[in-house]
Amino acid sequence: MSINDEFDKKQIRTPLHYIFQIFKKKVAAIIAVWIICTFLFIIIFADFIVSHSPSEQNMNALLLPPYWLKGGNTAYLLGTDELGRDNFSRLIMGIQRTLAGALIITAVVSFFGLILGALASSLKNFKASILHHLLDSLLTIPILLTALIFIVIFGSSFQNCLYAIAISLLPQFIRSIFLSIETEMAKPYIVALKIDSMSDLQLVKNVIYPNILEPLVTIINRVFTMAIIEITTLGFLGFGVQTKGTELGAIIANNFEFMYLSPILVLAPGITLFIIIFSFNVVAEGIRHAIIEAEQ
Amino acid sequence: MLNYIMRRLGLFISTAFILTLIAYALHYWLNQSHSQPIINGYITYMIQILKGNWGISIIDHQPILAKGLKSLASTLELSIFAFIGALTLAIPLGIIAGIYRNGQIDYLIMSTAIIALALPVFWVAIMMPTVSNIFHLTLPIDGQISPIYEVKNVTGFMLIDSLFTTGTYHFEAFYSRVRHLILPSIVLSLFIFAETIRLTRHSISMVMKSNYINAAYSKGLSTVQILRSHVFKNIYPSIIHDLRSNLSTLFSFAMTVDIVFKSKGSGQWLLTSIHEGDYIVLPTAILIIGGFILLSSILIDILLMLTSPTKRITLYVD
Numbered sequence: 001m002s003i004n005d006e007f008d009k010k011q012i013r014t015p016l017h018y019i020f021q022i023f024k025k026k027v028a029a030i031i032a033v034w035i036i037c038t039f040l041f042i043i044i045f046a047d048f049i050v051s052h053s054p055s056e057q058n059m060n061a062l063l064l065p066p067y068w069l070k071g072g073n074t075a076y077l078l079g080t081d082e083l084g085r086d087n088f089s090r091l092i093m094g095i096q097r098t099l100a101g102a103l104i105i106t107a108v109v110s111f112f113g114l115i116l117g118a119l120a121s122s123l124k125n126f127k128a129s130i131l132h133h134l135l136d137s138l139l140t141i142p143i144l145l146t147a148l149i150f151i152v153i154f155g156s157s158f159q160n161c162l163y164a165i166a167i168s169l170l171p172q173f174i175r176s177i178f179l180s181i182e183t184e185m186a187k188p189y190i191v192a193l194k195i196d197s198m199s200d201l202q203l204v205k206n207v208i209y210p211n212i213l214e215p216l217v218t219i220i221n222r223v224f225t226m227a228i229i230e231i232t233t234l235g236f237l238g239f240g241v242q243t244k245g246t247e248l249g250a251i252i253a254n255n256f257e258f259m260y261l262s263p264i265l266v267l268a269p270g271i272t273l274f275i276i277i278f279s280f281n282v283v284a285e286g287i288r289h290a291i292i293e294a295e296q
Numbered sequence: 297m298l299n300y301i302m303r304r305l306g307l308f309i310s311t312a313f314i315l316t317l318i319a320y321a322l323h324y325w326l327n328q329s330h331s332q333p334i335i336n337g338y339i340t341y342m343i344q345i346l347k348g349n350w351g352i353s354i355i356d357h358q359p360i361l362a363k364g365l366k367s368l369a370s371t372l373e374l375s376i377f378a379f380i381g382a383l384t385l386a387i388p389l390g391i392i393a394g395i396y397r398n399g400q401i402d403y404l405i406m407s408t409a410i411i412a413l414a415l416p417v418f419w420v421a422i423m424m425p426t427v428s429n430i431f432h433l434t435l436p437i438d439g440q441i442s443p444i445y446e447v448k449n450v451t452g453f454m455l456i457d458s459l460f461t462t463g464t465y466h467f468e469a470f471y472s473r474v475r476h477l478i479l480p481s482i483v484l485s486l487f488i489f490a491e492t493i494r495l496t497r498h499s500i501s502m503v504m505k506s507n508y509i510n511a512a513y514s515k516g517l518s519t520v521q522i523l524r525s526h527v528f529k530n531i532y533p534s535i536i537h538d539l540r541s542n543l544s545t546l547f548s549f550a551m552t553v554d555i556v557f558k559s560k561g562s563g564q565w566l567l568t569s570i571h572e573g574d575y576i577v578l579p580t581a582i583l584i585i586g587g588f589i590l591l592s593s594i595l596i597d598i599l600l601m602l603t604s605p606t607k608r609i610t611l612y613v614d
Contacts, residue, residue: 226545237555277416279408
């Protein structure tokens with residue numbers, strides 16, 4: 001069948017389109033995409049979904065079980081916590097905060113990381129070696145420690161947590177991007193293009209990045225996973241807690257003591273967190289496999 | 297050979313120098329009163345560090361270096377336990393997944409790995425006591441060792457120190473320490489388990505595609521023989537190398553786990569110090585933890601170079 005057949009709906013227009021055609025056939029990944037869409041919907045319309053304000057207390061309804069258990073109340077779908085606050089509303093607001101934070105961090109880190117990684121690969125000799133030693137030493141400091149240091153410097157709030165995590169994830173991202181660019185640069189076709197007097201910038205933009213899509217997906221997914229885990233860990237440790245806002249890690253830390261009275265208090269945010277990370281990982285794996293199959 | 301080790305040493309020294317610069321910058325920022333210019337201040341700071349005067353904690357007036365090293369030792373014990381547990385399970389599973397690539401069993405193993413990677417560490421840590429309760433296991437859920445045993449600090453590693461008390465307690469202190477390590481190391485091993493399966497499967501499937509494996513099959517060797525004599529030697533350098541680059545992530549997780557289990561490791565040390573406002577631990581932690589990770593990665597590099605011929609190529613290249 002000719003590729004340029006105008007009447008064939010399955011015609012392949014671009015490589016990306018081809019990858020998407022393969023991706024569409026992966027059932028698990030498509031289900032995960034829909035789960036992610038649901039979470040995005042929750043992020044955008046959180047204020048309209050919640051039935052109670054996350055800080056509204058009801059002294060007549062303390063530690064209620066979820067509505068499907070005995071003693072539950074349909075006004076509180078997932079029950080209430082020790083102050084009579086609605087678990088469901090807190091969970092929704094928590095998802096909004098945590099997931100939106102992680103997505104923003106991923107976007108910011110990817111944006112700066114892609115630029116800096118490309119710059120790093122075009123540096124030569126002395127400058128390059130300084131940069132590499134700097135990256136080497138930054139990479140020996142665990143992310144949690146870097147984040148704690150920046151929180152001490154900036155002061156503890158949710159916004160500063162996001163800054164701290166973004167900064168601490170950046171060196172890892174630059175290093176991974178740099179390594180993938182380096183392996184691609186060593187290939188013969190790049191040498192051919194270089195001989196053909198293509199500039200480094202053009203090379204990176206037009207040739208390298210389209211060809212390292214597969215490692216790129218893995219790296220970005222890793223940044224997202226680490227970002228969400230670090231946000232919730234810092235929230236759990238009590239940094240970035242605000243009186244009004246809620247965050248999944250902070251909810252878990254807050255409900256931790258009452259776990260034996262009402263397990264849903266800790267189960268619900270934990271499982272939600274797991275589903276978020278899991279579905280993003282499944283989608284990333286799906287995209288990666290689609291790219292590999294498309295390349296073959 | 298000597299040349300390679302000298303170059304690694306050079307890398308170590310320059311990276312360590314940058315680490316001390318970062319630590320000094322933090323130290324300078326934390327100390328509000330500056331009596332000296334920056335460069336003189338750095339030299340005085342380094343002299344103090346080299347002499348071993350790392351400062352005194354304002355919480356309990358103990359030297360910070362000793363406290364930091366002791367907590368590092370505790371975290372290390374936890375990580376080593378977790379590593380042993382995870383690797384013994386993950387490497388065989390990874391090999392199976394790599395050999396039967398895209399089969400039913402591969403999907404099963406890889407799904408387990410992705411699930412293990414997606415579980416948030418601190419949440420698993422707080423769920424662990426409940427889970428062990430369901431299986432009727434009575435294991436200690438926090439602390440380093442049962443408080444009834446008095447263990448003197450000799451090496452800093454509680455596991456080894458408890459062996460010195462066999463005169464008074466026989467092996468009971470040692471057992472108590474091991475029992476305290478079980479739950480935290482299970483939690484920590486989840487991440488190592490998932491990463492190792494992924495890495496092993498990837499390198500196995502890369503190696504199995506190569507021509508020398510086909511040649512070995514055509515000689516009539518069985519899969520087990522090929523695994524033993526050809527595959528394993530070719531995959532372990534890349535697995536160890538990738539695990540090495542994950543060391544600092546792993547350390548982050550180990551810190552989280554020891555905070556939740558209150559096992560007196562680096563994480564708890566940092567957290568309590570920050571909550572008490574004893575910020576001088578931060579530059580110390582950079583030097584101790586960063587220095588440890590740097591040293592161990594360079595040692596792993598040298599060991600890999602000594603044991604694996606493929607890594608030795610770098611010796612002849614330049």
